Amino acid sequence: MFPLLKTPLACAALALASAAPAVAKLPPERAAQLPAPATRPVDFAKDIQPIFEASCVQCHARGKAKGSFSLETRADFLAGGDTGAPAAAGKSAESLVVEMISGLDPEIVMPKKGKKLTRDQVAVFRAWIDQGMPWPEEITFFKHEPANLRPRDLAEIPAKPGLEHPVDALLDSYLAKNKLAWGQPVDDRTYARRVYLDTIGLLPPPAALESFIADRAPDKRARLVQRLLSDHQAYAEHWLTFWNDMLRNDYKGAGFIDGGRKQITGWLYNALARNLPYDQFVAQLINPTADSEGFTDGILWRGAVNASMVPPMQAAQGISQVFLGVNLKCASCHDSFINEYTLADSYGLASIYANGPLEIAECDVPTGHAAKVKFLYDDLGAIDEKAGPADRKQQLMEIITGRKNGRLPRTIVNRLWQRFMGYGLVEPVDEMDKPAWSPELIDWLAEDLVAHGYDLKHTMARILTSRAYQLPPVSLGEVEENYVFRGPAVRRLSAEQFSDAILALTRQTHEKSAAKLNRHAALTPARDTLPLQPKWIWSTPDAHVKAKPASLVFRRTITLPEAPTEAHFAICGDDNYAIKINGRNAGATPKRNSTYADWVDVSRRLRAGENTIEITVSNMPPDEGRLVSVKTDELPDADSPAGLIVYAYIRAGGETRDVVSDSAWTVVELPKPTNDRFAAADPRPPVELGPAVELGGVDLAPWKLGSHFLDLAAAPEDTLPVTRAALVTADPLTVALGRPNREQFMTTRQTTATTLQALELTNGATLAKLLTRGAPKVLAAHATADTGTLIDALYQQAISRKPTATERDLASQLVGSPASPEGIEDLLWALAMLPEFQLIY
């Protein structure tokens, strides 16, 4: 694990020139050009407040005080800022503020940005000053209380006849207010297709669909939802995409090439498959384990990076956007113009993830001011500035997942609602400071989630069983002005849903998973109790706190009675590992930060008799991209946590021959490598350091791998078929259909069809190959069926209904009798192009 970013404070905060000039005076010839003060009595609320709102508050109120000048209250206004008092009652011609707003001196014109004042407005402003600056006390320009922040427990929702579901009862008054009536629920086919795609991302299998339709039980829809949500694997492999987009987790992509990025797939899959309660899910991302820290570690590019994008700033942007629906991107460079967040807010949050104090840079220019560690909302809790990084992250985690934070549950229920209905209760979904179109509904859903142990599946089931979700589909563009809820929107299959559907239709699987994980560790109960407890080891005690940069080789010999029937390692090395068994490579991670629990098959490397296991682990110096020009040994404080943990699961000769990392391993330190190919070979030999030092067990911080590591150790090889696009890298088809390049936190995708997409679908090689390879498999699976039956089956699979007589005739002509593979291929293509296939109605 890398130590956190350390951005030294370049220079001490400069003492501000505070010799505040008194009220300025325009040269008489300029003063003559000022608009004369208005003669009528000025009313603050009517005349002055609108000017403040339009031209001043963006920088000088609502929590912001550019130039230390605030006009949140009359007292603040009168006190002035860096340049002194703005005005003297009765002396408007000599008031600095008048000089500034008049624009007569182009050097100091105010406002710098935004709407300049008209001459009439200046005249009114002068009159206000001359009349003594009356300002009713109750008018202030404090920061707005953001919406959706405090928890609100609604009283019992009175059920209405036919609207027993609380969501429907709450919506009923909304619909009434908008003069809308409830529509009839959609039919079983439409409903089933919706919930299959919304819960597990797959089309309903025809047999399951027909038995669902035949079912007469009144609660069959609710039972279907429950059944689908308890398919842990399908659920995890569908929602993996949702979270991969949001947490920008991917298996390939910018940053991975030189280890500047870490995937969190193993952790994420486990969390989804085990339905980790959402508060714990968020807690483990904010105060991460070695397996989940890829999210807050961010993407580390080598070389100079804009100050607003150093890893701690990335962490601040990700945490605020994903979990709180707050956009800090503007406020990462300067005080935001689009919301009320300030540069200090962004740096305050980012500082939690930095080792030392961060120096605030405004638009990439260092200001000389050190950031103060803080959370966005003071009321929710404070971060102890003196605490170390580990404690700060713990405190942030407690604040964000704490009961006082009503934003966390609202943000996630809003995202779920948006997925299922096509439009959020708050929209855009990342502007959670805005009120919902039904505050009662979002408040109730949020509290309901909390009351049910932050169980996201509970909230999903709530929404999916509501009558609201069962309403007929409505048409929705990507930008909606004056949205009114009428029912779920017609939505498009995601790239992954499309690709998975084609794979299922053509009975194919992906070759292998690109995601780094072993699914058995999450899906199957541990098959046996492991006899040993592995230990984190290193060459020095307290290496889990800090250790010098070094490359160590951990060595252990084992003797096996015969070649193993099964042998794999669960392993995690900080910063990385490379395994050699009997001198041959058996597995390795990328060189830079690669600290995550890994499952490695070593059965082919072990043999009967004595075997030597050597694992090289490098603890790397801090590298936040900017420091690479400095030589390793010149780094001021290069120490960082280091360790290795291994569980070697070995079955040979019918016996358990497990080995774990502990003090029975020996350590050798390698000389420092050099990049200089022309330098003489390093004469220093490796240094024998003796037995390894035990640091602690699987729960040891900072890695906190926990029981997941042991589950992984006990897991057999993952031979589960790979049927989902979420587990493989993007291909031209999924890219064309909108799978994002996951370098940014992506909470929604564009869904409008484009020409380039249609081209990829029409003559792109990816889909064409899938269909060409799939058609013979389809034919083989229906070897005994006549063409009509085959067509019926494909229609049912692809669009969840039988073809009409016309459709069957058309298709028969194309497919031929007996059916030809080309005919099947073309039928599948045409079916896949139909709106009925690509859309969710």
Next chain:
Amino acid sequence: MNLHRLITQHAHRQANPELWSRRDFLKTASAATLAALAAGAPRSLRAEAAAKKIKPTADRVIVLWMGGGMAHTETFDPKRYTAFTPGMNPNDVLSTFPSIPTNVDGVKFSAGLEQLAQVMDRATLIRGMQAADLGFILHSRHQFNWHTGYVPPQTVAAPHLGAWIARTLGPLDPAVPAFINIGQRFDLGEGEELKAFTTAGFLGSEYGPFNVAFPEQAADAVRPPAGMSPGRFADRDKFYRQLLAASPVGQHGSSYQQESLLRAMDNAHRLLSSPAAKAFDLALEPLESTRKYFPGYEPGMRFDAPRDRFGGKYEEGMVGRFGLGCLLARRLCEVGARFIEVTTEYIPFLNWDTHENGHSRLIGMKQAIDAPIAQLVRDLEERGLLDRTLIVLASEFSRDMMVEGKPETKVKDQVEVPQVINDPKHYGMHRHFTAAGSVLMFGGGMKRGYVHGVTADERPCKTIKDPVSITDLHATIYRAMGIPADHNYEVEKRPFYVTSDGKGKAVMDLFA
């Protein structure tokens, strides 16, 4: 337009292809553009009309990308030549080729660019290109910077130059994709990093690149999938339309998503069946004309055999591949392409990325670009297209034997240079130099026979007069296309500008 009308229109078109006129194309295309606008494609903060205030001097752009770092001292800005002798001091080496005259008095190129030297009288040559100072040098990061104007990482996905132009100006002909990218694969080396900027980013995939990795196979991009006859392809399409017409989707009525889907299919079909699609097929070019771009061309030649991926064979292939890319660019210009990039392909340690064998490698690279670019210029001129086509040859940075980055800022040396050169493989420009670089431009309103900027004749061969930043180069390209440097689109409620923060200043000296 409701679904029924769309389907009827499909059927009508199917039955009466001759009625499906170019005017109809334009009509639907503008509908598609409107749909894209309504569709969450980011809104322009300035009225589109504002873009029209600048009178464009070009209608289309061709970027010729010298990926990997093209040494200015070995190409368009030669310095003192020192021949290879065993035991030589690397500090003595500035250029490893003699210089040759061009057809403009006093302007010299490096040997190996004899044909380009003969079109220098049509060119504007920038000699003081300044790559950004990004600290540790990584090719793909600098290429990201060059192509988007922004430094990665960014909080929103930054669009490629081609995507900005596609978004702002749209296709020149609706049947030709507005942004065509020729010659780069994305499954090698830093492919993922290249993908990060070869994108329309937040502008939306409608404006993204139409990628053609191998120009000789470009026709595949507009042909039926492999193994499918044109007859079957047409039948399949006809069947889809019949199925669509027979589908009882009406039960759910029309919807925005449905219409956008059908319109996209229509647009794709139009592109595939348009006469313009023939421009992608290099087999239709007369052999003698193709051979002007690639003398060794034989009909049916392909460059993507696996053995050509790396090593000597790959480099031999590069000569023809880039040449055919230029030919394809010319053909696409003739049918109305808006933005084309042709790259020599960036693959770590290959092509212009001359960590070793700098001198011998450059012989091949110059051979790869010299004839085809000169021919492209002559062909466009002959066809009357050069005046309105802006050609920009550029690279992410330059190279030098000794200096990494900018002379005044120390960055980590990534290439070790021996004290004494004994092996010819160490003879050449190995390090990444960012304080100067050459950009060669033709047509599109630029001056002819003009050199802008001066670099030092002794190491460090940095810019000493008239430096040009990437931001200002972009502003120049955008200005030529009639787009102001502060043109922007709103994403997540904030403006994102075509040039970094809208601050680009077009280099007016370059304009004729």
